[in-house]
Amino acid sequence: MLSLEIRKRLPGFSLDIEWSASDEVVALFGPSGAGKSLTLQCLAGLVRPDAGTIVVNGIEFFSSARQINLPPQARRLGYVFQGYALFPHLTVAENVGFGLKNRPRLERRRRIEEMLERLGLAGLEGRYPRQLSGGQQQRVAVGRALAVDPDLLLLDEPFSALDVPLRRQLREELGVLIREWGKVTVLVTHDLAEAYQIADRVVVYEAGRVVQAAPKAELLWQPASENVARLMGLRNLLRGTVLKATPELIQFQWRGHTLEAVNSPARAYLPSPGTAIAFFIRPEYVRLIKKDRPGPDPGHHMNLMDGHIVREVDQGTTWTLLFRLDAAGEPNQGEYDLEIELPKLVYEILEVHRERRWQISMHRGSIQVLPTT
Amino acid sequence: MDLFPMVLSLRVSALATLLAFLVGVPLAWLLARRRFRGRDVLEAAVVLPMILPPTVLGYYLLVVLGSQGPIGRALAVVGIDLVFTWKAAVIAACLGAIPLLIKAAQAGFESVDRTLEHAARTLGRSEWSIFWSVTAPLAWRSLLAGGILTYCRALGDFGITLMVAGSIPGKTQTIPLAIYDHVQANELSAANGLALLAVGFVLVLLLGVGRLARVRF
Numbered sequence: 001m002l003s004l005e006i007r008k009r010l011p012g013f014s015l016d017i018e019w020s021a022s023d024e025v026v027a028l029f030g031p032s033g034a035g036k037s038l039t040l041q042c043l044a045g046l047v048r049p050d051a052g053t054i055v056v057n058g059i060e061f062f063s064s065a066r067q068i069n070l071p072p073q074a075r076r077l078g079y080v081f082q083g084y085a086l087f088p089h090l091t092v093a094e095n096v097g098f099g100l101k102n103r104p105r106l107e108r109r110r111r112i113e114e115m116l117e118r119l120g121l122a123g124l125e126g127r128y129p130r131q132l133s134g135g136q137q138q139r140v141a142v143g144r145a146l147a148v149d150p151d152l153l154l155l156d157e158p159f160s161a162l163d164v165p166l167r168r169q170l171r172e173e174l175g176v177l178i179r180e181w182g183k184v185t186v187l188v189t190h191d192l193a194e195a196y197q198i199a200d201r202v203v204v205y206e207a208g209r210v211v212q213a214a215p216k217a218e219l220l221w222q223p224a225s226e227n228v229a230r231l232m233g234l235r236n237l238l239r240g241t242v243l244k245a246t247p248e249l250i251q252f253q254w255r256g257h258t259l260e261a262v263n264s265p266a267r268a269y270l271p272s273p274g275t276a277i278a279f280f281i282r283p284e285y286v287r288l289i290k291k292d293r294p295g296p297d298p299g300h301h302m303n304l305m306d307g308h309i310v311r312e313v314d315q316g317t318t319w320t321l322l323f324r325l326d327a328a329g330e331p332n333q334g335e336y337d338l339e340i341e342l343p344k345l346v347y348e349i350l351e352v353h354r355e356r357r358w359q360i361s362m363h364r365g366s367i368q369v370l371p372t373t
Numbered sequence: 374m375d376l377f378p379m380v381l382s383l384r385v386s387a388l389a390t391l392l393a394f395l396v397g398v399p400l401a402w403l404l405a406r407r408r409f410r411g412r413d414v415l416e417a418a419v420v421l422p423m424i425l426p427p428t429v430l431g432y433y434l435l436v437v438l439g440s441q442g443p444i445g446r447a448l449a450v451v452g453i454d455l456v457f458t459w460k461a462a463v464i465a466a467c468l469g470a471i472p473l474l475i476k477a478a479q480a481g482f483e484s485v486d487r488t489l490e491h492a493a494r495t496l497g498r499s500e501w502s503i504f505w506s507v508t509a510p511l512a513w514r515s516l517l518a519g520g521i522l523t524y525c526r527a528l529g530d531f532g533i534t535l536m537v538a539g540s541i542p543g544k545t546q547t548i549p550l551a552i553y554d555h556v557q558a559n560e561l562s563a564a565n566g567l568a569l570l571a572v573g574f575v576l577v578l579l580l581g582v583g584r585l586a587r588v589r590f
Contacts, residue, residue, distance in 0.1 A: 072494040073494060
Protein backbone atom coordinates (compact mmCIF):
# COMPACT_ATOMS: atom_id res chain seq x y z
CA MET A 1 0.00 0.00 0.00
CA LEU A 2 1.22 3.37 -0.96
CA SER A 3 -0.45 6.70 -0.54
CA LEU A 4 0.99 10.12 -0.85
CA GLU A 5 -0.17 13.65 -0.81
CA ILE A 6 2.66 16.16 -1.02
CA ARG A 7 3.43 19.75 -1.80
CA LYS A 8 6.88 21.05 -2.62
CA ARG A 9 7.85 24.46 -3.94
CA LEU A 10 11.10 24.93 -5.82
CA PRO A 11 12.28 28.02 -7.68
CA GLY A 12 10.17 28.14 -10.83
CA PHE A 13 8.32 24.91 -10.12
CA SER A 14 5.77 23.62 -7.68
CA LEU A 15 4.67 20.07 -7.05
CA ASP A 16 1.22 19.46 -5.63
CA ILE A 17 0.10 15.87 -6.00
CA GLU A 18 -1.99 13.18 -4.45
CA TRP A 19 -2.38 9.54 -5.44
CA SER A 20 -2.44 6.08 -3.93
CA ALA A 21 -1.97 2.49 -5.04
CA SER A 22 -2.41 -0.94 -3.52
CA ASP A 23 0.03 -3.84 -4.00
CA GLU A 24 0.93 -3.22 -7.60
CA VAL A 25 3.23 -1.62 -10.10
CA VAL A 26 2.58 2.07 -10.64
CA ALA A 27 3.94 4.09 -13.53
CA LEU A 28 4.34 7.84 -13.21
CA PHE A 29 3.91 9.04 -16.75
CA GLY A 30 4.27 12.52 -18.18
CA PRO A 31 6.60 14.89 -20.02
CA SER A 32 10.04 15.82 -18.68
CA GLY A 33 9.90 18.34 -15.90
CA ALA A 34 6.42 17.34 -14.76
CA GLY A 35 7.58 16.37 -11.26
CA LYS A 36 7.77 12.58 -11.61
CA SER A 37 11.37 12.21 -10.49
CA LEU A 38 10.83 14.75 -7.73
CA THR A 39 7.98 12.59 -6.44
CA LEU A 40 10.32 9.62 -6.41
CA GLN A 41 12.94 11.59 -4.49
CA CYS A 42 10.30 12.59 -1.94
CA LEU A 43 9.24 8.95 -1.62
CA ALA A 44 12.86 7.98 -1.02
CA GLY A 45 13.47 10.75 1.51
CA LEU A 46 16.14 12.41 -0.62
CA VAL A 47 14.00 15.53 -0.91
CA ARG A 48 11.86 16.81 1.93
CA PRO A 49 8.37 17.94 0.89
CA ASP A 50 7.10 21.23 2.29
CA ALA A 51 3.88 19.63 3.47
CA GLY A 52 1.78 16.49 3.21
CA THR A 53 2.01 12.82 4.10
CA ILE A 54 3.63 9.73 2.62
CA VAL A 55 2.50 6.34 3.89
CA VAL A 56 4.02 3.10 2.61
CA ASN A 57 2.81 -0.31 3.78
CA GLY A 58 1.26 1.30 6.84
CA ILE A 59 4.44 3.12 7.85
CA GLU A 60 4.43 6.89 7.90
CA PHE A 61 7.53 7.95 5.92
CA PHE A 62 6.64 11.59 6.07
CA SER A 63 4.03 13.66 7.81
CA SER A 64 4.30 17.39 8.08
CA ALA A 65 1.44 17.50 10.60
CA ARG A 66 3.10 14.97 12.91
CA GLN A 67 6.64 16.16 12.16
CA ILE A 68 7.77 12.80 10.87
CA ASN A 69 10.44 12.48 8.20
CA LEU A 70 12.19 9.12 8.07
CA PRO A 71 15.71 9.34 6.61
CA PRO A 72 16.27 7.34 3.39
CA GLN A 73 18.29 4.82 5.40
CA ALA A 74 15.21 3.89 7.44
CA ARG A 75 12.76 3.54 4.55
CA ARG A 76 13.78 0.09 3.35
CA LEU A 77 13.64 0.86 -0.32
CA GLY A 78 15.45 0.05 -3.50
CA TYR A 79 16.13 2.91 -5.88
CA VAL A 80 17.25 2.46 -9.47
CA PHE A 81 18.50 5.86 -10.55
CA GLN A 82 18.30 7.40 -13.97
CA GLY A 83 21.70 6.59 -15.49
CA TYR A 84 22.01 3.94 -12.71
CA ALA A 85 24.46 5.79 -10.41
CA LEU A 86 26.69 2.74 -10.08
CA PHE A 87 29.77 3.34 -7.95
CA PRO A 88 32.52 3.66 -10.57
CA HIS A 89 35.31 2.71 -8.16
CA LEU A 90 33.66 -0.53 -7.06
CA THR A 91 33.31 -3.85 -8.84
CA VAL A 92 30.00 -5.40 -9.83
CA ALA A 93 30.02 -7.58 -6.71
CA GLU A 94 30.88 -4.64 -4.46
CA ASN A 95 28.14 -2.57 -6.04
CA VAL A 96 25.53 -5.26 -5.54
CA GLY A 97 26.71 -5.86 -1.97
CA PHE A 98 26.90 -2.19 -1.07
CA GLY A 99 23.68 -2.18 0.93
CA LEU A 100 24.59 -5.39 2.79
CA LYS A 101 27.44 -3.91 4.79
CA ASN A 102 26.00 -4.86 8.16
CA ARG A 103 25.31 -8.49 7.28
CA PRO A 104 27.73 -11.24 8.26
CA ARG A 105 30.39 -11.81 5.62
CA LEU A 106 29.18 -15.25 4.59
CA GLU A 107 25.57 -14.23 4.24
CA ARG A 108 26.66 -11.18 2.34
CA ARG A 109 28.66 -13.21 -0.14
CA ARG A 110 25.84 -15.70 -0.62
CA ARG A 111 23.34 -12.94 -1.23
CA ILE A 112 25.59 -11.26 -3.82
CA GLU A 113 26.07 -14.57 -5.63
CA GLU A 114 22.34 -15.19 -5.60
CA MET A 115 21.56 -11.77 -7.07
CA LEU A 116 24.23 -12.06 -9.76
CA GLU A 117 22.93 -15.49 -10.69
CA ARG A 118 19.34 -14.32 -10.84
CA LEU A 119 20.20 -11.36 -13.05
CA GLY A 120 22.46 -13.27 -15.40
CA LEU A 121 25.55 -11.41 -14.25
CA ALA A 122 27.52 -14.44 -13.04
CA GLY A 123 31.13 -14.19 -14.19
CA LEU A 124 31.10 -10.40 -14.22
CA GLU A 125 31.56 -9.89 -10.47
CA GLY A 126 35.10 -8.56 -10.84
CA ARG A 127 34.32 -6.05 -13.58
CA TYR A 128 33.96 -2.32 -13.06
CA PRO A 129 30.83 -0.48 -14.25
CA ARG A 130 32.68 1.19 -17.14
CA GLN A 131 33.54 -2.28 -18.48
CA LEU A 132 29.87 -3.25 -18.77
CA SER A 133 27.32 -2.75 -21.53
CA GLY A 134 24.30 -0.54 -20.90
CA GLY A 135 22.05 -3.52 -20.32
CA GLN A 136 24.46 -5.09 -17.85
CA GLN A 137 24.77 -1.80 -15.99
CA GLN A 138 21.01 -1.67 -15.67
CA ARG A 139 20.93 -5.16 -14.23
CA VAL A 140 23.64 -4.31 -11.72
CA ALA A 141 21.61 -1.28 -10.65
CA VAL A 142 18.50 -3.42 -10.23
CA GLY A 143 20.49 -6.09 -8.40
CA ARG A 144 21.99 -3.55 -6.04
CA ALA A 145 18.53 -2.19 -5.25
CA LEU A 146 16.93 -5.61 -4.73
CA ALA A 147 19.83 -7.16 -2.80
CA VAL A 148 18.72 -5.44 0.40
CA ASP A 149 15.26 -7.00 0.00
CA PRO A 150 13.41 -3.68 0.08
CA ASP A 151 9.70 -3.20 0.70
CA LEU A 152 9.39 -0.63 -2.05
CA LEU A 153 11.15 -0.43 -5.40
CA LEU A 154 11.61 2.89 -7.18
CA LEU A 155 12.76 3.04 -10.80
CA ASP A 156 13.62 6.35 -12.43
CA GLU A 157 13.60 6.10 -16.23
CA PRO A 158 15.40 2.75 -16.11
CA PHE A 159 15.58 2.45 -19.91
CA SER A 160 16.45 5.98 -20.98
CA ALA A 161 20.17 5.22 -21.23
CA LEU A 162 19.67 2.27 -23.58
CA ASP A 163 19.38 1.82 -27.33
CA VAL A 164 15.90 1.19 -28.67
CA PRO A 165 16.16 -2.53 -29.61
CA LEU A 166 17.78 -3.33 -26.26
CA ARG A 167 15.15 -1.26 -24.50
CA ARG A 168 12.34 -3.44 -25.74
CA GLN A 169 14.02 -6.65 -24.65
CA LEU A 170 15.00 -5.35 -21.22
CA ARG A 171 11.57 -3.91 -20.66
CA GLU A 172 10.18 -7.39 -20.91
CA GLU A 173 12.86 -8.85 -18.62
CA LEU A 174 12.42 -6.17 -16.00
CA GLY A 175 8.65 -6.52 -16.16
CA VAL A 176 8.95 -10.22 -15.38
CA LEU A 177 11.48 -9.62 -12.61
CA ILE A 178 9.24 -7.06 -10.92
CA ARG A 179 6.20 -9.36 -11.08
CA GLU A 180 8.20 -12.21 -9.55
CA TRP A 181 9.44 -9.94 -6.83
CA GLY A 182 5.86 -8.86 -6.19
CA LYS A 183 6.13 -5.79 -4.01
CA VAL A 184 5.03 -2.22 -4.55
CA THR A 185 6.98 -0.68 -7.40
CA VAL A 186 6.93 2.85 -8.72
CA LEU A 187 8.31 3.45 -12.21
CA VAL A 188 8.98 6.88 -13.66
CA THR A 189 8.77 7.09 -17.44
CA HIS A 190 7.91 9.41 -20.29
CA ASP A 191 7.31 6.47 -22.60
CA LEU A 192 3.72 5.29 -22.61
CA ALA A 193 4.58 1.89 -24.07
CA GLU A 194 6.94 1.34 -21.15
CA ALA A 195 4.26 2.30 -18.65
CA TYR A 196 1.83 -0.09 -20.32
CA GLN A 197 4.15 -3.04 -20.46
CA ILE A 198 5.34 -2.87 -16.88
CA ALA A 199 2.67 -1.15 -14.80
CA ASP A 200 -0.84 -1.99 -13.63
CA ARG A 201 -1.77 1.56 -12.85
CA VAL A 202 -0.71 4.78 -14.53
CA VAL A 203 -0.53 8.18 -12.88
CA VAL A 204 -0.36 10.95 -15.47
CA TYR A 205 1.66 14.04 -14.49
CA GLU A 206 1.68 17.46 -16.01
CA ALA A 207 3.45 20.56 -14.67
CA GLY A 208 3.60 19.35 -11.10
CA ARG A 209 0.01 18.09 -10.95
CA VAL A 210 -1.65 14.71 -11.38
CA VAL A 211 -4.14 14.93 -14.23
CA GLN A 212 -5.31 11.31 -14.08
CA ALA A 213 -4.62 8.19 -12.05
CA ALA A 214 -6.24 5.02 -13.37
CA PRO A 215 -5.71 1.34 -14.17
CA LYS A 216 -3.87 1.24 -17.46
CA ALA A 217 -6.75 -0.23 -19.51
CA GLU A 218 -9.05 2.51 -18.38
CA LEU A 219 -6.51 5.18 -19.23
CA LEU A 220 -6.11 3.88 -22.76
CA TRP A 221 -9.82 3.99 -23.56
CA GLN A 222 -10.95 6.74 -21.29
CA PRO A 223 -8.40 9.45 -20.82
CA ALA A 224 -9.99 11.84 -18.34
CA SER A 225 -9.63 14.84 -20.61
CA GLU A 226 -8.31 16.20 -23.87
CA ASN A 227 -5.22 17.25 -21.97
CA VAL A 228 -4.46 13.70 -20.81
CA ALA A 229 -5.05 12.42 -24.35
CA ARG A 230 -2.60 15.01 -25.64
CA LEU A 231 0.03 14.01 -23.03
CA MET A 232 -0.45 10.40 -24.07
CA GLY A 233 0.38 11.45 -27.61
CA LEU A 234 -2.90 10.10 -28.99
CA ARG A 235 -3.32 10.75 -32.69
CA ASN A 236 -6.42 12.21 -34.34
CA LEU A 237 -7.28 14.19 -31.23
CA LEU A 238 -9.93 16.54 -32.58
CA ARG A 239 -12.66 18.94 -31.49
CA GLY A 240 -16.36 19.04 -32.26
CA THR A 241 -19.58 20.60 -30.99
CA VAL A 242 -22.28 18.63 -29.14
CA LEU A 243 -25.68 18.27 -30.75
CA LYS A 244 -27.23 15.81 -28.35
CA ALA A 245 -25.99 13.61 -25.54
CA THR A 246 -27.71 10.63 -23.92
CA PRO A 247 -26.18 8.04 -21.59
CA GLU A 248 -25.84 5.72 -24.62
CA LEU A 249 -24.87 8.04 -27.44
CA ILE A 250 -23.28 11.39 -28.14
CA GLN A 251 -24.09 13.17 -31.36
CA PHE A 252 -21.81 15.97 -32.44
CA GLN A 253 -20.85 18.19 -35.31
CA TRP A 254 -17.40 18.03 -36.91
CA ARG A 255 -16.22 19.64 -40.14
CA GLY A 256 -19.78 19.88 -41.46
CA HIS A 257 -20.62 16.27 -40.65
CA THR A 258 -22.79 14.87 -37.92
CA LEU A 259 -21.00 12.09 -36.10
CA GLU A 260 -22.19 9.62 -33.50
CA ALA A 261 -20.13 8.06 -30.75
CA VAL A 262 -21.00 5.55 -28.06
CA ASN A 263 -21.26 7.11 -24.65
CA SER A 264 -20.51 5.02 -21.63
CA PRO A 265 -23.37 4.98 -19.14
CA ALA A 266 -20.81 4.31 -16.41
CA ARG A 267 -19.14 7.64 -17.01
CA ALA A 268 -22.37 9.57 -17.40
CA TYR A 269 -20.66 12.25 -19.43
CA LEU A 270 -23.56 14.40 -20.60
CA PRO A 271 -22.42 17.70 -22.07
CA SER A 272 -25.20 20.08 -23.03
CA PRO A 273 -25.86 20.88 -26.71
CA GLY A 274 -23.54 23.52 -28.11
CA THR A 275 -20.62 22.58 -25.83
CA ALA A 276 -17.21 22.07 -27.39
CA ILE A 277 -15.95 18.52 -26.91
CA ALA A 278 -12.76 16.73 -27.79
CA PHE A 279 -12.73 13.29 -29.39
CA PHE A 280 -10.18 10.92 -30.80
CA ILE A 281 -10.11 7.91 -33.07
CA ARG A 282 -7.07 5.67 -33.46
CA PRO A 283 -5.67 5.87 -37.01
CA GLU A 284 -5.97 2.09 -37.42
CA TYR A 285 -9.71 2.26 -36.66
CA VAL A 286 -10.63 4.50 -39.58
CA ARG A 287 -11.96 2.32 -42.43
CA LEU A 288 -11.60 2.94 -46.14
CA ILE A 289 -14.60 1.87 -48.19
CA LYS A 290 -14.14 0.69 -51.73
CA LYS A 291 -16.60 2.53 -53.95
CA ASP A 292 -17.48 -0.16 -56.50
CA ARG A 293 -17.94 -2.87 -53.90
CA PRO A 294 -20.14 -2.63 -50.83
CA GLY A 295 -18.47 -3.68 -47.61
CA PRO A 296 -19.10 -7.15 -46.17
CA ASP A 297 -21.71 -5.69 -43.84
CA PRO A 298 -22.90 -2.20 -44.74
CA GLY A 299 -24.57 -2.08 -41.34
CA HIS A 300 -21.14 -1.55 -39.86
CA HIS A 301 -20.62 1.57 -41.89
CA MET A 302 -21.26 4.57 -39.76
CA ASN A 303 -20.20 8.17 -39.75
CA LEU A 304 -19.54 8.12 -43.48
CA MET A 305 -17.46 10.91 -44.97
CA ASP A 306 -15.82 11.64 -48.32
CA GLY A 307 -12.40 13.05 -49.01
CA HIS A 308 -8.99 12.43 -50.54
CA ILE A 309 -5.50 11.38 -49.56
CA VAL A 310 -3.18 14.36 -49.35
CA ARG A 311 0.00 12.47 -48.58
CA GLU A 312 1.11 9.03 -47.46
CA VAL A 313 3.98 8.03 -45.21
CA ASP A 314 5.72 4.67 -45.32
CA GLN A 315 6.04 3.35 -41.74
CA GLY A 316 7.74 0.11 -42.69
CA THR A 317 5.01 -2.41 -41.94
CA THR A 318 2.12 0.03 -42.34
CA TRP A 319 1.16 3.04 -44.41
CA THR A 320 -0.04 6.23 -42.81
CA LEU A 321 -2.49 8.10 -45.04
CA LEU A 322 -3.10 11.78 -44.41
CA PHE A 323 -6.74 12.30 -45.31
CA ARG A 324 -8.56 15.52 -46.08
CA LEU A 325 -12.36 15.70 -46.00
CA ASP A 326 -14.52 17.33 -48.63
CA ALA A 327 -15.66 20.08 -46.35
CA ALA A 328 -15.48 23.84 -46.29
CA GLY A 329 -12.91 25.48 -44.05
CA GLU A 330 -9.44 24.65 -42.88
CA PRO A 331 -8.56 20.99 -42.23
CA ASN A 332 -8.23 20.09 -38.54
CA GLN A 333 -4.59 18.99 -38.48
CA GLY A 334 -2.78 21.36 -40.82
CA GLU A 335 -3.07 20.08 -44.39
CA TYR A 336 -5.27 17.11 -43.41
CA ASP A 337 -8.14 16.10 -41.11
CA LEU A 338 -7.36 12.52 -40.18
CA GLU A 339 -4.49 10.10 -40.00
CA ILE A 340 -5.39 6.64 -41.26
CA GLU A 341 -3.14 3.69 -40.70
CA LEU A 342 -3.29 0.61 -42.94
CA PRO A 343 -1.29 -2.62 -42.83
CA LYS A 344 0.70 -2.95 -46.08
CA LEU A 345 -1.30 -5.97 -47.15
CA VAL A 346 -4.60 -4.12 -46.86
CA TYR A 347 -3.06 -1.19 -48.74
CA GLU A 348 -2.18 -3.51 -51.61
CA ILE A 349 -5.52 -5.35 -51.67
CA LEU A 350 -7.42 -2.06 -51.78
CA GLU A 351 -4.97 -0.71 -54.40
CA VAL A 352 -4.73 2.55 -52.52
CA HIS A 353 -1.85 3.70 -54.72
CA ARG A 354 -4.22 3.93 -57.70
CA GLU A 355 -7.12 5.64 -56.02
CA ARG A 356 -6.79 8.89 -54.08
CA ARG A 357 -10.48 9.60 -53.43
CA TRP A 358 -12.15 7.51 -50.75
CA GLN A 359 -15.15 7.25 -48.58
CA ILE A 360 -14.31 6.52 -44.95
CA SER A 361 -16.24 5.19 -42.02
CA MET A 362 -15.65 5.46 -38.30
CA HIS A 363 -17.40 3.01 -36.00
CA ARG A 364 -19.33 4.59 -33.15
CA GLY A 365 -17.49 2.48 -30.63
CA SER A 366 -14.09 3.62 -31.93
CA ILE A 367 -14.69 7.29 -31.30
CA GLN A 368 -13.89 8.39 -27.77
CA VAL A 369 -15.42 11.63 -26.59
CA LEU A 370 -13.65 13.67 -23.90
CA PRO A 371 -14.14 16.95 -22.09
CA THR A 372 -12.01 19.76 -23.48
CA THR A 373 -9.44 21.27 -21.16
CA MET B 374 76.57 22.14 4.67
CA ASP B 375 74.33 21.99 7.72
CA LEU B 376 71.42 19.71 6.86
CA PHE B 377 69.41 20.48 9.98
CA PRO B 378 67.14 23.07 8.27
CA MET B 379 66.38 20.51 5.55
CA VAL B 380 65.44 17.76 8.00
CA LEU B 381 63.44 20.15 10.16
CA SER B 382 61.60 21.56 7.14
CA LEU B 383 60.61 18.14 5.83
CA ARG B 384 59.33 17.12 9.26
CA VAL B 385 57.49 20.39 9.97
CA SER B 386 55.86 20.35 6.53
CA ALA B 387 54.75 16.74 6.91
CA LEU B 388 53.12 17.48 10.26
CA ALA B 389 51.63 20.73 8.92
CA THR B 390 50.10 18.80 6.01
CA LEU B 391 48.68 16.21 8.38
CA LEU B 392 47.18 18.96 10.53
CA ALA B 393 45.80 20.65 7.40
CA PHE B 394 44.06 17.40 6.42
CA LEU B 395 42.51 16.98 9.87
CA VAL B 396 41.14 20.52 9.91
CA GLY B 397 40.73 21.20 6.21
CA VAL B 398 38.95 18.10 4.93
CA PRO B 399 35.90 18.47 7.21
CA LEU B 400 35.72 22.18 6.33
CA ALA B 401 35.98 21.38 2.61
CA TRP B 402 33.23 18.78 2.93
CA LEU B 403 31.00 21.26 4.75
CA LEU B 404 31.57 23.85 2.02
CA ALA B 405 30.97 21.34 -0.76
CA ARG B 406 27.98 19.52 0.66
CA ARG B 407 26.08 21.58 3.20
CA ARG B 408 24.06 24.76 2.98
CA PHE B 409 24.09 26.67 6.26
CA ARG B 410 24.00 30.21 7.58
CA GLY B 411 27.38 31.86 7.35
CA ARG B 412 28.62 29.49 4.66
CA ASP B 413 29.71 32.43 2.48
CA VAL B 414 31.62 33.91 5.41
CA LEU B 415 33.41 30.62 6.01
CA GLU B 416 34.20 30.27 2.31
CA ALA B 417 35.82 33.70 2.29
CA ALA B 418 37.61 33.09 5.59
CA VAL B 419 39.37 29.95 4.42
CA VAL B 420 41.18 31.80 1.65
CA LEU B 421 42.24 34.71 3.88
CA PRO B 422 45.64 33.18 4.71
CA MET B 423 46.51 33.32 1.01
CA ILE B 424 45.72 37.01 0.80
CA LEU B 425 46.75 38.57 4.11
CA PRO B 426 50.40 39.59 4.63
CA PRO B 427 52.24 36.74 6.43
CA THR B 428 53.32 39.16 9.14
CA VAL B 429 49.70 39.94 9.94
CA LEU B 430 48.87 36.24 10.19
CA GLY B 431 51.98 35.65 12.25
CA TYR B 432 51.15 38.51 14.55
CA TYR B 433 47.62 37.23 15.22
CA LEU B 434 48.91 33.72 15.72
CA LEU B 435 51.39 35.07 18.22
CA VAL B 436 48.60 36.88 20.03
CA VAL B 437 46.50 33.70 20.20
CA LEU B 438 49.26 31.22 21.01
CA GLY B 439 51.43 33.51 23.17
CA SER B 440 51.55 33.18 26.93
CA GLN B 441 48.90 35.91 27.25
CA GLY B 442 46.70 34.54 24.48
CA PRO B 443 43.63 32.33 25.07
CA ILE B 444 45.12 29.15 23.67
CA GLY B 445 48.61 29.83 24.91
CA ARG B 446 47.39 30.29 28.45
CA ALA B 447 45.29 27.11 28.33
CA LEU B 448 48.27 25.12 27.02
CA ALA B 449 50.58 26.63 29.61
CA VAL B 450 48.37 25.13 32.33
CA VAL B 451 49.13 21.63 31.03
CA GLY B 452 52.76 22.55 30.61
CA ILE B 453 52.94 23.02 26.86
CA ASP B 454 54.75 26.02 25.48
CA LEU B 455 54.28 26.57 21.76
CA VAL B 456 55.80 29.88 20.82
CA PHE B 457 59.35 29.73 19.45
CA THR B 458 59.34 25.93 19.21
CA TRP B 459 59.13 23.65 16.17
CA LYS B 460 55.46 23.03 17.10
CA ALA B 461 54.72 26.69 16.44
CA ALA B 462 56.47 26.29 13.09
CA VAL B 463 54.07 23.44 12.28
CA ILE B 464 51.04 25.58 13.07
CA ALA B 465 52.46 28.51 11.12
CA ALA B 466 53.18 26.39 8.04
CA CYS B 467 49.75 24.80 8.28
CA LEU B 468 47.98 28.15 8.47
CA GLY B 469 49.78 29.46 5.41
CA ALA B 470 49.14 26.36 3.33
CA ILE B 471 45.68 25.20 4.39
CA PRO B 472 43.72 27.26 1.80
CA LEU B 473 45.32 25.17 -0.94
CA LEU B 474 44.14 21.98 0.68
CA ILE B 475 40.63 23.23 1.41
CA LYS B 476 40.11 24.57 -2.10
CA ALA B 477 41.42 21.41 -3.78
CA ALA B 478 39.39 19.12 -1.51
CA GLN B 479 36.24 21.20 -1.92
CA ALA B 480 36.55 21.09 -5.71
CA GLY B 481 37.18 17.34 -5.45
CA PHE B 482 34.10 16.72 -3.31
CA GLU B 483 31.98 18.93 -5.54
CA SER B 484 33.02 16.92 -8.57
CA VAL B 485 31.60 13.73 -7.03
CA ASP B 486 28.10 13.11 -8.42
CA ARG B 487 25.68 13.62 -5.54
CA THR B 488 23.45 10.94 -7.01
CA LEU B 489 26.08 8.41 -5.94
CA GLU B 490 25.77 9.63 -2.36
CA HIS B 491 21.99 9.50 -2.67
CA ALA B 492 22.27 5.93 -3.91
CA ALA B 493 24.37 5.05 -0.86
CA ARG B 494 21.77 6.67 1.39
CA THR B 495 18.94 4.60 -0.07
CA LEU B 496 21.14 1.55 0.52
CA GLY B 497 21.16 2.28 4.23
CA ARG B 498 24.64 3.76 4.67
CA SER B 499 25.28 6.48 7.26
CA GLU B 500 26.73 9.85 6.24
CA TRP B 501 30.06 8.89 7.84
CA SER B 502 30.18 5.63 5.93
CA ILE B 503 29.21 7.38 2.69
CA PHE B 504 32.10 9.80 3.07
CA TRP B 505 34.64 7.02 3.50
CA SER B 506 33.23 4.59 0.96
CA VAL B 507 32.01 6.92 -1.80
CA THR B 508 32.98 10.59 -1.57
CA ALA B 509 36.60 10.32 -0.45
CA PRO B 510 37.60 7.41 -2.74
CA LEU B 511 36.16 9.27 -5.74
CA ALA B 512 37.88 12.53 -4.82
CA TRP B 513 41.26 10.98 -4.00
CA ARG B 514 43.13 12.63 -6.87
CA SER B 515 42.03 16.07 -5.75
CA LEU B 516 42.91 15.22 -2.16
CA LEU B 517 46.34 14.01 -3.21
CA ALA B 518 46.96 17.08 -5.39
CA GLY B 519 45.81 19.34 -2.57
CA GLY B 520 48.01 17.50 -0.10
CA ILE B 521 51.11 17.85 -2.26
CA LEU B 522 50.55 21.54 -2.92
CA THR B 523 49.96 22.03 0.80
CA TYR B 524 53.18 20.23 1.62
CA CYS B 525 55.18 22.30 -0.86
CA ARG B 526 53.64 25.53 0.35
CA ALA B 527 54.36 24.55 3.96
CA LEU B 528 57.96 23.87 2.99
CA GLY B 529 58.33 27.43 1.78
CA ASP B 530 56.70 29.37 4.59
CA PHE B 531 58.76 32.27 5.83
CA GLY B 532 56.82 35.16 7.34
CA ILE B 533 54.40 33.36 9.62
CA THR B 534 57.06 30.97 10.85
CA LEU B 535 59.44 33.82 11.61
CA MET B 536 56.80 35.58 13.72
CA VAL B 537 55.76 32.64 15.91
CA ALA B 538 58.74 30.26 15.81
CA GLY B 539 61.59 32.61 15.25
CA SER B 540 64.74 31.64 13.43
CA ILE B 541 66.69 29.76 16.04
CA PRO B 542 69.50 27.77 14.36
CA GLY B 543 69.31 24.11 15.28
CA LYS B 544 65.87 24.55 16.79
CA THR B 545 63.31 26.36 14.63
CA GLN B 546 65.36 27.41 11.62
CA THR B 547 63.68 25.93 8.52
CA ILE B 548 65.09 26.15 4.98
CA PRO B 549 63.63 29.55 4.02
CA LEU B 550 64.82 31.09 7.28
CA ALA B 551 68.25 29.52 6.95
CA ILE B 552 68.58 30.86 3.38
CA TYR B 553 67.68 34.33 4.63
CA ASP B 554 70.31 34.07 7.38
CA HIS B 555 72.95 32.86 4.93
CA VAL B 556 72.25 35.73 2.55
CA GLN B 557 72.40 38.22 5.44
CA ALA B 558 75.75 36.78 6.43
CA ASN B 559 76.90 36.90 2.82
CA GLU B 560 77.36 33.09 2.74
CA LEU B 561 76.07 32.88 -0.81
CA SER B 562 77.28 29.37 -1.61
CA ALA B 563 75.42 27.95 1.42
CA ALA B 564 72.31 29.92 0.43
CA ASN B 565 72.62 28.60 -3.12
CA GLY B 566 72.99 25.03 -1.93
CA LEU B 567 69.89 25.16 0.27
CA ALA B 568 67.85 26.99 -2.37
CA LEU B 569 68.74 24.45 -5.05
CA LEU B 570 67.94 21.63 -2.67
CA ALA B 571 64.51 23.12 -1.91
CA VAL B 572 63.62 23.81 -5.54
CA GLY B 573 64.85 20.38 -6.64
CA PHE B 574 62.90 18.57 -3.95
CA VAL B 575 59.64 20.38 -4.70
CA LEU B 576 59.99 19.86 -8.46
CA VAL B 577 60.69 16.16 -8.06
CA LEU B 578 57.69 15.83 -5.76
CA LEU B 579 55.30 17.65 -8.08
CA LEU B 580 56.47 15.94 -11.25
CA GLY B 581 56.84 12.51 -9.68
CA VAL B 582 53.43 12.40 -8.13
CA GLY B 583 51.90 14.11 -11.12
CA ARG B 584 53.23 11.39 -13.41
CA LEU B 585 52.68 8.40 -11.17
CA ALA B 586 49.14 9.17 -10.09
CA ARG B 587 48.20 11.22 -13.12
CA VAL B 588 47.34 14.10 -10.84
CA ARG B 589 46.90 17.55 -12.33
CA PHE B 590 47.60 20.57 -10.16
